[in-house]
Amino acid sequence: MGFAALAYGAFVYLFFLATFLYTIAFVERIPGIKTIDGGPNGSVWTAVVVDLLLLGIFAIQHSVMARRGFKQWWTRYIPLSIERSTYVLFASLAIALLLWQWRPLTGVVWDVRDSAAGAILIAFSAIGWIVLLISTCLINHFELFGLQQVFHRWRESSAAKPTFKTPAFYKYVRHPIYLGFILAFWSTPYMTHGHLLFAAAATGYIFVGIFFEERDLITLFGEKYRNYRQRVPMIIPLLPKHVKQPPASAPRSQS
Numbered sequence: 704m705g706f707a708a709l710a711y712g713a714f715v716y717l718f719f720l721a722t723f724l725y726t727i728a729f730v731e732r733i734p735g736i737k738t739i740d741g742g743p744n745g746s747v748w749t750a751v752v753v754d755l756l757l758l759g760i761f762a763i764q765h766s767v768m769a770r771r772g773f774k775q776w777w778t779r780y781i782p783l784s785i786e787r788s789t790y791v792l793f794a795s796l797a798i799a800l801l802l803w804q805w806r807p808l809t810g811v812v813w814d815v816r817d818s819a820a821g822a823i824l825i826a827f828s829a830i831g832w833i834v835l836l837i838s839t840c841l842i843n844h845f846e847l848f849g850l851q852q853v854f855h856r857w858r859e860s861s862a863a864k865p866t867f868k869t870p871a872f873y874k875y876v877r878h879p880i881y882l883g884f885i886l887a888f889w890s891t892p893y894m895t896h897g898h899l900l901f902a903a904a905a906t907g908y909i910f911v912g913i914f915f916e917e918r919d920l921i922t923l924f925g926e927k928y929r930n931y932r933q934r935v936p937m938i939i940p941l942l943p944k945h946v947k948q949p950p951a952s953a954p955r956s957q958s
């Protein structure tokens with residue numbers, strides 16, 4: 704059973720990696736593949752409805768399956784060791800469906816491909832992808848994608864409990880992975896209506912996701928996470944945070 708779990712986790716990780724790399728190529732319009740401006744042509748409204756449905760499927764899958772209550776419920780039916788891999792499998796399937804069925808909306812919002820602004824936007828997008836990849840390693844890349852859990856199942860050892868961490872980027876923003884996605888999705892030299900729909904819906908979803916994720920993080924880490932929220936901006940680095948000070952007239956404690 705341990706080896707089967709390991710093989711399953713490794714397969715899911717490779718599938719995730721393939722969909723993730725394809726997503727980068729899809730958004731960055733790598734020639735020779737179906738990109739965000741490709742797919743079957745039809746009416747604008749059909750494209751809007753289909754694209755919103757695809758984004759909605761991903762959002763619902765991601766939000767519901769990531770919640771603590773759902774995890775507690777379905778680990779009564781599947782082993783805990785493959786819970787994260789199964790979550791990653793469903794998320795990757797939802798992304799693969801989106802990449803496959805996406806309909807183009809080719810109207811142009813901005814086109815600065817032949818200017819310095821275009822090069823700067825491409826650089827920001829690359830920074831976004833890099834920040835998010837590094838941030839997964841800062842939190843724990845292999846735990847995030849389920850490999851650590853199946854490895855421990857195979858070795859019959861127990862995985863360490865998730866701990867609260869604030870390394871590197873996490874000192875400046877609470878959600879560097881999501882910041883990376885937002886940078887990568889919006890920083891494009893060629894913004895079409897389809898790309899705008901994708902970026903706007905993904906950004907909206909990220910903020911809804913943050914609301915639920917932080918609720919779970921407070922349940923998990925309590926006062927530590929509350930203090931962190933007080934000190935560190937959510938997504939925009941260096942944004943000043945209002946930290947509540949004790950009233951000036953408060954009596955001093957006797958030493």
Ligand SMILES: C[S@@+](CC[C@H](N)C(=O)[O-])C[C@H]1O[C@@H](n2cnc3c(N)ncnc32)[C@H](O)[C@@H]1O
Pocket residue numbers: 838842847865866867868869873877878879880881882916920
């Ligand atoms: C997809 S990651 C996104 C993390 C974070 N929201 C970000 O944008 O960098 C979600 C997982 O990270 C965990 N997580 C988020 N912030 C964390 C922190 N400061 N320390 C440890 N785990 C954290 C959550 O519990 C969740 O399992």
